[in-house]
Amino acid sequence: MAHLKKNTRASLSGLSIHFERKTDNHSNKEIDISRSHLNQDLMQDNSNMVERFNERLEDVYCMNRKDVKALGTWVVTLPDELKDLSHDKQQEFFNETKNFLDKRYGKENAVAAIVHYDETTPHLHYGFVPVVYDEKKDRLKVSAKEVLNRKDLQTFHDDLNKHLKEKLPFYEKGILNDQTLPFQNVEEIKKYNETYQEMKQTLEQKKAVIRMKNDALEPFEKSLKRINDTEKMFDTIDKNAKKGFGQVVIKSSDFEKLKTQAVENQVLANANEKEMYILKDKNKKLEKDNRMLSTKLDHKTQKNESLTKKNNELTKVKNDGHKFRELVKRDLEKQYNIVDLTEKEVNKALEKALELYREIVQKVERMMGMNISL
Numbered sequence: 118m119a120h121l122k123k124n125t126r127a128s129l130s131g132l133s134i135h136f137e138r139k140t141d142n143h144s145n146k147e148i149d150i151s152r153s154h155l156n157q158d159l160m161q162d163n164s165n166m167v168e169r170f171n172e173r174l175e176d177v178y179c180m181n182r183k184d185v186k187a188l189g190t191w192v193v194t195l196p197d198e199l200k201d202l203s204h205d206k207q208q209e210f211f212n213e214t215k216n217f218l219d220k221r222y223g224k225e226n227a228v229a230a231i232v233h234y235d236e237t238t239p240h241l242h243y244g245f246v247p248v249v250y251d252e253k254k255d256r257l258k259v260s261a262k263e264v265l266n267r268k269d270l271q272t273f274h275d276d277l278n279k280h281l282k283e284k285l286p287f288y289e290k291g292i293l294n295d296q297t298l299p300f301q302n303v304e305e306i307k308k309y310n311e312t313y314q315e316m317k318q319t320l321e322q323k324k325a326v327i328r329m330k331n332d333a334l335e336p337f338e339k340s341l342k343r344i345n346d347t348e349k350m351f352d353t354i355d356k357n358a359k360k361g362f363g364q365v366v367i368k369s370s371d372f373e374k375l376k377t378q379a380v381e382n383q384v385l386a387n388a389n390e391k392e393m394y395i396l397k398d399k400n401k402k403l404e405k406d407n408r409m410l411s412t413k414l415d416h417k418t419q420k421n422e423s424l425t426k427k428n429n430e431l432t433k434v435k436n437d438g439h440k441f442r443e444l445v446k447r448d449l450e451k452q453y454n455i456v457d458l459t460e461k462e463v464n465k466a467l468e469k470a471l472e473l474y475r476e477i478v479q480k481v482e483r484m485m486g487m488n489i490s491l
Contacts, residue, residue: 118193118194118196119191119192119193119194119273119274119277120191120192121189121190121191121265121270121273122189122190122192123186123188123189123247123261123265124186124187124188124189124190125183125184125185125186125187125188126183126185126187126188127183128188129166129167129170129188130167132166132188132190132229132244133165133166133167133229135242136166136229136231136242136244137158137165137166137229137231138150138153138156138235145236147236147237148235148236149235149236150235151235152234152235153235155234155235156231156232156233156234156235157208157211157231157232157234158230158231159211159212159215159230159231159232159241160227160229160230160231166228166229166244169227169228169229170187170188170228170244170246173225173226173228173246173248174187174246174259176257177246177248177256177257177258177259178251178254178256178257178258178259179258179259180259185259186247186261186262187246187247187259187261188228188244188245188246188247189222189244189245189246189247189261189264189265190229190242190243190244190245191218191241191242191243192240192241192242192243193211193214193240193241193243193277194238194239194240195207195210195211195238195239195240198289199287199288200238200239202287206287207239208232209285210281210285210288211232211239211241213280213281213284213285214241214243214277214281215230215241215243216280216284217276217277217280217281218230218243218245221273221276222245222247222264223245223248226245226246226247226248227243227244227245228244228245228246229242229243229244229245230242230243230244246259247259247260247261247263247264247265248260248264249263249264333392333396
């Protein structure tokens with residue numbers, strides 16, 4: 118499987134630490150540091166991810182904004198069908214995958230190509246600067262929107278499959294094997310895996326409950342069989358009995374069978390009554406536990422809804438703030454004929470505007486004799 122993520126420049130440091138294993142203290146518990154020496158850097162130029170990224174940005178135009186997606190990263194996982202192959206063949210798979218990515222996005226734009234063998238499944242981390250040619254301004258520029266467009270994403274997996282099948286004789290089924298999962302990054306894969314494990318655990322718990330219920334039903338099934346056997350015995354005795362003058366005469370052997378059956382049925386009935394009492398008691402406890410869990414779940418749900426609402430409000434405030442900053446920036450640039458104001462200059466202008474606003478509010482308050490300060 119292959120998964121894409123678009124990143125800002127602020128993500129570079131964290132990604133480089135993870136890709137290049139710059140620390141032994143990992144939040145990902147699946148990393149086995151005793152196997153990290155097996156990881157392979159396919160760039161092999163005695164440089165590192167951060168240096169390559171900064172050098173490339175010196176040669177191309179990139180907007181000076183924090184939200185610009187200046188780094189694309191693909192994660193390509195080794196297919197299950199190739200996990201049993203030799204280490205050399207697995208390396209061939211990742212080398213050819215890198216060749217495909219270099220050709221698709223430009224080898225000069227590649228900043229990282231590292232294979233991790235120290236996690237559960239071997240995979241390639243490929244990082245690159247999404248660069249296109251700007252015809253209007255006759256220059257190269259960074260634009261993830263234009264490079265990683267809908268067409269690129271729709272054709273990526275098929276094109277990669279085709280390339281690998283042409284280059285690798287042992288590659289047959291394909292990287293997707295007709296199964297594409299809608300993940301954008303490694304974090305989503307891990308989250309999906311955690312959800313899957315939770316669902317699997319829940320399923321096992323339900324199976325255990327079913328087994329417990331089947332075990333509880335077993336004595337009643339035996340009782341039912343015993344009743345059926347008794348009815349059959351009565352039918353047989355009735356056929357063989359001699360009837361006359363309102364009386365039924367049966368054989369002594371049949372009479373002994375009836376007595377034995379009656380005693381066994383009574384013992385079984387007493388046992389079933391005791392078992393039923395125990396089951397009722399267990400059921401009451403389970404109902405109580407279920408009510409407690411439902412209450413906790415309702416509380417968690419309400420808390421989650423509240424947090425979601427707050428998050429949406431904060432997001433709106435953040436977006437509104439960003440829009441306001443852009444309006445102030447454009448207004449200042451237009452008014453004073455300034456191009457590309459820095460973040461510091463915009464902040465300074467906003468502080469002055471806020472200070473002026475507060476002075477106006479204070480004057481209005483003094484005039485009206487009331488407090489309207491925010």
